[in-house]
Amino acid sequence: MNDYIMETRDLTKDFGDFRAVDKLNLKIKRGEVFGFLGPNGAGKTTSIRMMVGLLRPTSGQVLVNGQDVHEVEKGTIGVCPQEMVLWEHLTPAESLNLMGNMYGIPKKNRHERAEQLLADLFLTDKAKSQVKDLSGGMKRRLNLALAIVHQPEIVVLDEPSEGLDPQSRRVLWNYIRSLRDDEGKTVILTTHLMDEADKLSDRIAIIDHSKLLRLDTPENLKKEIGEGDVVDMKLSDPQQNGTVLKALEGLDEIDSVLEVDGRLNVHALDAVGKLPQIMGTVESSGVRILYLSVRQNTLEDVFIDLTGTRLRD
Amino acid sequence: MKFTSIASKAAKELIRDRRGLIMILIFPMFFMVVFGFAFGGMGEENEPHNLAVINNDLGATLPLTSEKLNFGDNFTQILKDVKYEDSDVKIFNITETSLEEADDLLKDRKVDAAIIIPANFSESILASINGVNSSNTILIRGDTGYVEFGISQGILVGIIEQYQDDLSTGLKSQLTGTNIQTTPKLIKSDVQSLPGTESFTNFDFLAPGMIVFAIILLSTTVASALTREVDRGTLSRLQMSKMRSFDFLFGNMLPWSLVAAAQVLILLGIALLMGFNWQGGLNSILLALVVGVIGGLASVSLGMIIASFAKNDQQATNLATIITVPMSFLTGAFFQLPQVVMANFMGQPFQIYEILPWTHTLTALRTVLTFGGGWEDIAYQVGWSLVLTALIFFLGVLIFSRTRLKPES
Numbered sequence: 001m002n003d004y005i006m007e008t009r010d011l012t013k014d015f016g017d018f019r020a021v022d023k024l025n026l027k028i029k030r031g032e033v034f035g036f037l038g039p040n041g042a043g044k045t046t047s048i049r050m051m052v053g054l055l056r057p058t059s060g061q062v063l064v065n066g067q068d069v070h071e072v073e074k075g076t077i078g079v080c081p082q083e084m085v086l087w088e089h090l091t092p093a094e095s096l097n098l099m100g101n102m103y104g105i106p107k108k109n110r111h112e113r114a115e116q117l118l119a120d121l122f123l124t125d126k127a128k129s130q131v132k133d134l135s136g137g138m139k140r141r142l143n144l145a146l147a148i149v150h151q152p153e154i155v156v157l158d159e160p161s162e163g164l165d166p167q168s169r170r171v172l173w174n175y176i177r178s179l180r181d182d183e184g185k186t187v188i189l190t191t192h193l194m195d196e197a198d199k200l201s202d203r204i205a206i207i208d209h210s211k212l213l214r215l216d217t218p219e220n221l222k223k224e225i226g227e228g229d230v231v232d233m234k235l236s237d238p239q240q241n242g243t244v245l246k247a248l249e250g251l252d253e254i255d256s257v258l259e260v261d262g263r264l265n266v267h268a269l270d271a272v273g274k275l276p277q278i279m280g281t282v283e284s285s286g287v288r289i290l291y292l293s294v295r296q297n298t299l300e301d302v303f304i305d306l307t308g309t310r311l312r313d
Numbered sequence: 314m315k316f317t318s319i320a321s322k323a324a325k326e327l328i329r330d331r332r333g334l335i336m337i338l339i340f341p342m343f344f345m346v347v348f349g350f351a352f353g354g355m356g357e358e359n360e361p362h363n364l365a366v367i368n369n370d371l372g373a374t375l376p377l378t379s380e381k382l383n384f385g386d387n388f389t390q391i392l393k394d395v396k397y398e399d400s401d402v403k404i405f406n407i408t409e410t411s412l413e414e415a416d417d418l419l420k421d422r423k424v425d426a427a428i429i430i431p432a433n434f435s436e437s438i439l440a441s442i443n444g445v446n447s448s449n450t451i452l453i454r455g456d457t458g459y460v461e462f463g464i465s466q467g468i469l470v471g472i473i474e475q476y477q478d479d480l481s482t483g484l485k486s487q488l489t490g491t492n493i494q495t496t497p498k499l500i501k502s503d504v505q506s507l508p509g510t511e512s513f514t515n516f517d518f519l520a521p522g523m524i525v526f527a528i529i530l531l532s533t534t535v536a537s538a539l540t541r542e543v544d545r546g547t548l549s550r551l552q553m554s555k556m557r558s559f560d561f562l563f564g565n566m567l568p569w570s571l572v573a574a575a576q577v578l579i580l581l582g583i584a585l586l587m588g589f590n591w592q593g594g595l596n597s598i599l600l601a602l603v604v605g606v607i608g609g610l611a612s613v614s615l616g617m618i619i620a621s622f623a624k625n626d627q628q629a630t631n632l633a634t635i636i637t638v639p640m641s642f643l644t645g646a647f648f649q650l651p652q653v654v655m656a657n658f659m660g661q662p663f664q665i666y667e668i669l670p671w672t673h674t675l676t677a678l679r680t681v682l683t684f685g686g687g688w689e690d691i692a693y694q695v696g697w698s699l700v701l702t703a704l705i706f707f708l709g710v711l712i713f714s715r716t717r718l719k720p721e722s
Contacts, residue, residue, distance in 0.1 A: 054549055055721045070720065074555045085546035089329040090322060101318040102554035130329065146550065 005030040005154060005186045006051065011060035013046050020046040022210040023060065028154075028188060033180050035201030035218075036190040037299075039307050043210045044190045045082070045158065051188070052077050052156055064154070075103045078152035080144045082159040082190075088132040092123050092142050095131065096149050103150035110149070117145040120178075122171060137168035144172065148179070155179055156188045161196055169196075176200055194300035204299070208307045222297045229271035230301055231278060233264045234291040244285045253277055260304055267297065315556050319564025323538075327568050337534050337572060338579060341527030345583045348519050362465045363652075364405040365415035365427035366392065373435035384438050385430040388451075388476055392428075395472060404468055406652075419454070420684045421676060422518060422649050425461035427454045428469060429505075438480065441499045454505040459515060461649075466504060473502045520584035521678035522646030524601075525671050527576045528608040529641050533633035535569055535616025540629035543620070543717055558714040566613045566706075573609020574602045581682065592685030600681045600688060604695060608674035611702040617709030621716040644672045661693065670701035 004027045011024040021043045028034045038044045049055035051062050053069040062069040064076055087095055093114055100110030118124045121141040126134055131142065140160065148155055157176065161169045177200065179185040191197050197204055198218045205215040214221060235241060241259050248257045254268040268274050271294050282289055327334060370385025393407045408415075408424060415427040429452040431437075437449035453469050455462040477500040542548040551561060581601065585591055593600070619636065623629035641647070643666050654662040666672045677694040680686035 049721075052553065053720055054552065074553065077553065079550070079553055081546055081549070083546055085550050087322065087326060087547060089326040094322070094325065098318050098322050099550070099554065102315055102551055102556045102560075104555050150554075 003029055005065060006188075007063045008047075008051060009061045009063070011047065011050055011062060012058050013043075013050060013055065014058045019210050021050070021057075024207070024212055026205060026212070026215065028186060029203070030186055031180060031184050032202040033176065033187040033189055033200050035197040035204035036188060036207070037194075037197055037204055037303060038190075038207040042208045042307075044207060047207070048079075048156060048158055048188070048190060052079050054079075075150050076152055077154045077156060078147040078150065080147035080155070080157045080160055082162060084139050084143055086131045086139060086142060086146070089130055091128050091130055092118060092134070092138075092145070093127040095142065095146060099146050099149045105150060113149060113151075117149060120175060121145050137164055140164055140168065141172065144175070148185075151183070152185070154186045154188065158190050159192060160189070161191065161193055173200060194298060194303055198299040206303065206306055213306050214302075218299055221302045222299065224302065228269040228297060229267070230295055230297055231266040231268065231271050231275065232291075232293045232295065233266070233282070233289055234262070235264065235282070236288040236290050238262050240285060240287045244282055244287060247281050247285050248278065251277060251281060256305070258301075258305060263291075265301065267301070315560040316564035316567075319556070319560055320567040323565045324568035324571075326538075327572065333534070337531070338576065341523060341530060341576060341580060342583050344526060345520065345523040345580050346587060348516065348523055361403050361406045362426070362461065362468065363408070363418075363424040364392065364465060364469075365408045365410050365418050365424040367412050367415055367427060367429045368409060369432040370430050370434040371432050371436070373439050375439070382435055382439075384435040384480070388430065388434075391476060392472065404472075405465075415454070419456060420680070420686075422456075422459070422461075423652065425455065425459070426465035426469065428452065429454060438499050442481065448501075449499060450501045450503050452503055452505045457504065457506045459518065470502055473500055476500070516584075516588060517590045517683050518679065519647070520580075520587075520589045521675060521682055522644075523584070524577055524580045524605065524678055525608060525644055525675040526641045526646045527580055528573050528605060528612055528674065529615075529637045529644070529646075529671050531569060531573060531576075531609055531612040532615040532619060532637050533630055535565070535613045536619035536623060536629040536633040537626040539565065539617060539620035539713070539717075540623045541626045544625050548717060552718055558710060558718045561718070562617060562710050562713060566610060569613045569616075570606045570609040573605050573612065576609075577601050577605035577678075589682075591682055593681050594685075596687070597681040597685065600691065601678055604674055604677040604681070604691065604698070607695065607698045607702055608671055611670040611674075611698070611705055614702065614705040614709040617713045618705070621709075621712040640669060640671070644669055644675050646671075646675060659693065667697065668701070670698045670705065673698040673701070 006026070006028040008024050008026045011021055012019070013021040024043075024047055036044055036048070046055065050057045051069065053062070053072075064072045087098075090098065096114035096117060097110055100113060101107075105113060115124075118127050121144065123138060123141060123145070126138055131139065134142065140163070144157065144160055147157070160172055160176075164172065173196070176187055176189070179187055189197065189200060201218060203215065203217050204221060206213045206221075214224070216224075235244060241262070241264060245257050245259060245264060248254060248264070248266060253274045254266050256267045258265045258267075266278055275294070279289065366389050368385040368389050370383055372381055372383035372385070374381055389407065389409065392405050393403070395404045396402060397404055408418065410418070412429065415424070418424040419427055431450065433447075434449060434451075437447040440447040441449065451473055453466050455466070457463075481499050542551075578598070581589075581591070581598070591597075615636070616633065619633045620629055623632050643650070645666060650666055652662075653665040655665050656663045664672070673694040677691040677698065680690050680694070
C-alpha cells in the first residue's frame, strides 16, 4: 500500500490575474495529522478546497490513493469547514442521520453511528434540541461530527478550534488524536493556533504568498530557527529597538534577533548561559531592559520568522 | 432513496421556521382580503369590448320584391362597425360563434358578453312592420355580476334601440312608400344570466387569481431557501456526499408542493369568508389541489433557476420578486389580458400567455372553483400545465446542477 494517501502535484489556482496557490507540492502520509499553517490570505483555504474536490485547479493535480480527486469514491474525504455549516432547524441527531443517509450508510448503522458520535463529542443531552439552540462549542463539535459520520479515510479540519473555550478545545483535541491513534484516519488540519498545530501535528506545511515555505515535523521546524531558547526583552526606549537589534546581531553566540510586537526576541541555544553577553550588549547601547524572560522556542517563533510580522488581510 | 431524506429535512426546516412559514402563508392572504374588499370594476374607457355573437337568424323574403333579407347579418355588421363617438376605436371586438362556445368564452372571460339573435329575427321584423304581433327578442347573455358585462350590456341596449328605430323608419318607408315617424317596437332586448353566474361578483373571478399569485410567489421563497443552502455551505457539505442532483432538487420539491396545496386550501377558505361564490363540490377541492400542486411544482422549478444565478438569499428574493410579480399579471391573475393568439392547438387557440404553466393553473382553478367544472373541463389545461412544468423542472435541474452542484471552476 502507498505510504502517501494524498498528493498534490504543482497545484495552482489563479483568480483572474491573482495567483492564490502557486505550484503546491505536498505528500500527506497515511495515518498522520498534517498541519497546514499560513497567515490569512496565504492560500490555505483555496488549497484545501482543491484538495477535497470542491474547486477545480487552474493547473496541477490532486491524487487520493493514486487516483484523481474528482474520480475518487465520494465519502473518501470528510470536510469540517471553518464556518458552522449546519441546518439550524434540524436537531443534531437529525443532521447526523441526514448526512449518514447521504453517504449511503444503512439505516440501522447510521442510528448507531449518530449515537456514538453524539456521545463521543458530548452532545447526547442536546441530541433532540434544534441546532439554533446549541452553544457555539456544541455547534463546533457537531460541525466536526457531520464531517466524520461516514468514517472517511481522510478528515479535513479547517480551523476547527476557532472560537472555542479551553474546555471545548481540549475535547476536540483529544478527539482528533483518537481519530489518528484509534481509528487510523489521516487528518489534515489548518489552524491559526500554533499551540494546536504543535501539539497535534505529525508534520506541518507552512505556506505564504501562495507558496509552500517549509514542510517538516514541528521539532525540525523549531530547530531550524535556532535549537533551544528565545530571550524575550522589552526595552525602556522602544525607539532604540533597531539600534540594539543591530548590535545583538553582531554577537557570535546567538542565532538570530527579531523585533516582534515592539519587543526583541533573541534566538540562541542554551540562552541562559549567554544572558550576560546579551544584557551587556543591550546596556552598552544606552537603554535599559524593562522586562526579560527566557523560554523555549515555539512554533509561533518559526511562523513569524518565516512569514514576518506584517499584518495580513 | 436519498431524496426522501432531503424532502424530510426540507419539510422540517419549513415547519420549524415558523416566522418564515407564517410569512409565506399570510402574505397572499393579505392580498386576498384586499381584493375581496376592493372587487370594483376594472373597465377602461375607449377600449373595445369583447362580444360573442350567436346569429341564428334564418332570414326572410320581402313580399313585394322577393328580395332575400337577413337582419341578423345586418345587425352583426353594425356591431362590428360601430365606433366610439369622435373616435376611430371600435366599440366591440366581435367573435361569431355557437352558443356552447360562447358560454366557454364567457366563463373564461375571454368575451364580456354574448348576444343571441333568434332564428325568426328577420321574419319577426317583417311581420311586425306588417302589423302582425310577433315576438322578437335579442338576448344579451353573460355574467351579470361582471363589471365588463354591465358596461357591454348598457352599450348594446342603446345600439339595439337605435337599430330598431332606424330599421322601422326605413323599412316602413320602403314597404309602404310613406315616411311614418311612429313605429311599432320591432326588437326587444333581454338579459340572460350565464347559468351558474347569477350571483357572481368580480371577486369570484379574482379569487382563483389570488391563489395562483400565491403559488407563483413560492418561487421567491424556494429561490431564497436554495440560495441559503449555497451561501451557508450546507450544499457543499451535501455535495461531498453521495447525494445526486436529482435527490436534492426532487427532495426539495416535495414539501414545497405541499405548501402549494395548503395555500389552495387556506386561500379558498379566506375567499369563502370574503364572499367567494364557490360553485364546485368537494370534488372541486380535490381537483383544485391537484392543479395547485402542479402549479407549485412549476414555481419550485422556477425557484431553482433563480437560485442558480443569485449570490445570496437577499439577492435571490429580489430577483425572484422582479420575475414573479410581472409574471403573475401575465397569467391574467389580476385582470383580463388582450387576446394574442400564437397558434391553434387541438381546436383551441393558444395564447402567448399560455406558455406559462400558471396561466393553465389559473384557468383550471377558475373552471373548477368558480364555474363548478369537472375533470373533463380542465384536462386540457392540466395537460399543458404538466408538460410546461416538466420542461421548467428539467431546465431547473440542468441549470442548478451545472452552476451549483459541480466543483467550482
